[in-house]
Amino acid sequence: AIIDLINNHPSLKSLKFIRYQIDYNKYSLLQKSIVDKKKITNIEFKCVRVEKINERDLYDYFLSKESAINRFSISHPNFIFDHLKIDHFPSNIKEIKLDLSIIDEDNMKVLVSIIKKSPNLTHIDLTRNTISNKAVELIVNNLNEYPNLKVLKISGVSDNMLFEHHDKMLINETLIDPDLDTNITIDLNFMNMRRSAERMEKLQKEIAEEYSKQKSKRKADWEDLDD
Incomplete structure (x- = not known):
């Protein structure tokens, strides 16, 4: 049929x-x-x-x-x-959605390799999987290596995780600063909802500080060119 x-x-x-x-x-x-x-x-x-x-x-x-x-x-x-x-x-x-999988660090390396070799891949949804903290860190901390990826959704993330590239993040699809130069949306749903607000506030502060540093650096670079 x-x-x-x-x-x-x-x-x-x-x-x-x-x-x-x-x-x-x-x-x-x-x-x-x-x-x-x-x-x-x-x-x-x-x-x-x-x-x-x-x-x-x-x-x-x-x-x-x-x-x-x-x-x-x-x-x-x-x-x-x-x-x-x-x-x-x-x-x-263009889009990959995986459900009911166990994604450890080794499995995430496979997925990251696919991302790097797929120039048209823009959306990845991993919200209904069991993902280790190391695996989450692996994909998030290498964002610069896959510029075409626009949306990455992950749930069950420990709220004490630290990421390197805060300047690339949109937390829960909410832009911290409208002028922030961002090329990817990271939708992270934290496991511990009681501490999520505290963690997000810390991330927002880190993002704002990073943006301020970048803005100051760009201003200094322009002043050097004028000289």
């Missing part, structure tokens, strides 16, 4: 598999319909079961360089980052 739907609706761009079972025959038909025709650009897997096929093959195929998919979402408790072949990840990918 799904294959007939794809074939009979040439304008169809998005597919969502929710609590769906994929066996070898369905997988083969999906390969032909989605990848060969390059019709589907947005695909979501949510609690998908696979039978008689390798789970790694499934994700590798849909996330290959030949794929037209530019928005990918997966909610799967068994998803493992080893399923992703970084060198073959589609370069036109």
Whole structure:
């Protein structure tokens, strides 16, 4: 039925598999319909079961360089980052959303590598995952290395974490200073809500201080040029 739907609706761009079972025959038909025709650009897997096929093959195929998919979402408790072949990840990918994954420092290194090799990737949503503090620090403290990324959403962050690049942050999508030179939105939802206000106030102060330093430095540079 799904294959007939794809074939009979040439304008169809998005597919969502929710609590769906994929066996070898369905997988083969999906390969032909989605990848060969390059019709589907947005695909979501949510609690998908696979039978008689390798789970790694499934994700590798849909996330290959030949794929037209530019928005990918997966909610799967068994998803493992080893399923992703970084060198073959589609370069036109724009958005990634991962749910129900355990993201430690090693897994985050895989994701960071994908970010660096995906020039069109602008949005990453990791809000429903278990993420270690080291993993959060890894992705946040390397923001300068992926200038195309615009939105990064993470939840469950310890409220005592310190980040290096405060000048790159928007806290909960609220700009601290309208003149702040910012190229990325970081939406951090802290675990300890009682102390979140205190932590955010501290971050706001640090951002303001950093901005003041940058502004003074730019002013001094201009004065040197005038001399």
